[in-house]
Amino acid sequence: MDQRISDHAETLVDWSAQIDSGDDVVLSVDEGAHDLAVAVAAKLGERGANLVSTYSSDELTRAYLRAFDGEFETDPVYERDLYEQADSVLALRGTRNTAETSDVPDDRQTAYAQARQGIREARLDTDWVSTVHPTRALAQQAGMSYEGYRDFVYDATLRDWESLAEEMAQLKDLFDAGSEVRIKKESDATDLTLDIEGRTAVNSAASVAYDSHNLPSGEVFTAPADTAGVICFDVPMTIRGTRVRDARLTFKDGVVVDWEAESGEDVLTTIIETDGGSRRLGELGVGMNRGIDRVTDQILFDEKMGGTVHCALGRAYDANLPEGESGNDSAVHVDLITDMREAGTRLEIDGEVIQRDGLFQWE
Structure with missing residues (x-):
């Protein structure tokens, strides 16, 4: 076995999830992630954790959703209990076909996501971490x-996370002290302002100790309270098996009021019209992982790429919100990315340019 698989497992268990002896761990294994699952299971055994593993497959999901005829059970208790009793959930992603669910009707996928919102909330209440094992399909x-x-994948994942956390803390401090973020790009007339006053940014350094739940990570993100203006997301992405390219969204009073896309507009419409919360932004994130230097059409990597900014339609994370405040709620959380590395781009906080053409003040 490639030594880097073992190193990946060790980073996941120790740095990211910080598993201790006696922890109850759910290991969710995609069909292509078997080798990583074996290495993670060994690390969990060495640490004395308790393990329950589940199997996940896009092909299995496709078969089920295409065959199902009726209303999905809302938050089945037998599954919710599994996550409510768990200390950690480790999701090992590794699909064998990235377009496997492309022929499942959008309305069925949306209904399934809505019916499982409580399951998702229970999982997010654990010390969960999601990571990717490289497959040929990816x-x-x-x-x-x-x-x-x-x-x-390993260049992006096996990093000096402590040093990166120190660098990203500079941006977190600026976000925490700031009131308004502005994103400007001359090339596509992007000009978006986001109200972040009173929010707490997350230094997403690939560890639950930083309220960070992805490996690799390398972003600083917050939850905007209000949004106005126009933004073009020029990094192409596959969403629900459909390629979405050059999505352009217009916001007024925090809500998407107009949208279009060069391709994939139908799936974009389905996402925006999921529920009331899907018309608002739940996240503003800034990628800072310079080990990710190219677009791969995998959101786990692409949104962390140094020199990019992403916004998520839908659910906001509680870690960004003041105590007792409920943020944007939705059955979806879908990220869209814009590349800030070209000439004529600026990221501003309260009128101060903190990043120009993809480079921060301190770089």
Whole structure:
């Protein structure tokens, strides 16, 4: 076995999830992530944790959703109890076909997501961490050789996370002290302002100790209270098996009032019209992981890429909100990315330019 798989497992268990002896851990394993699951199981055994593993497959999900005829049970108790009793949930992603669910009707996928919102909340209440094991399907989606993609994944994942956390703390401090963020791009007339007053930014350094739940990570994110203006998301993404390219959203009083996309507009419409919360932004994030240097069509990596900004339609994370305040609620949380590395781009906080053409003040 590639030594980097063992290193990946150790980073996940120790740095990211911080598993202790006696912890109850749910290990959710995608069909292509078997090798990583074996390495993680060994690490969990060494630490004396308790393990329950579940199997996840896009092909299995497709078969179920296409065959199901009726109303989905809302938050089935037998599944919710599993997560409510768990200390940690480790999700090992590794699909064999990134377009497997592309022929499942959007309305059925939406109904399924809505019916499982309580399940999702129970999982998010644990010390959960999601990571990706490199598969040939993901390499193909990224337009890379399998060997090249594995190198890319481990370069992004096996980093000096403590040093990166110190660098990202500079942006967190600026966000926490700030009231308004402005994103400007001359090339596509993006000009978006976001109210972040009273919010707490998360230094997402790939560890639950930082309220960070993705490995790799490398972003600072917060939850805007209000949004106004226009933004073009020029980084293409596959969402629900459909390619979405050059999505352009217009916000007024915090709500999406107009939208279009060069491709994938139908799926974008479905997401925006999911519920009341899906018309608002639940997240503003800034990518700071310089080990991610190219678009791979995988949100776990692409949203962390240094020199990018992403916004998520839908659910806001409690970690960004003042005590006792309820943030934007929705059955979806869908990230869209804009590239800030071209000439004529600015990221401002309260009128001060903190990033220009993809580079921060301190770089």
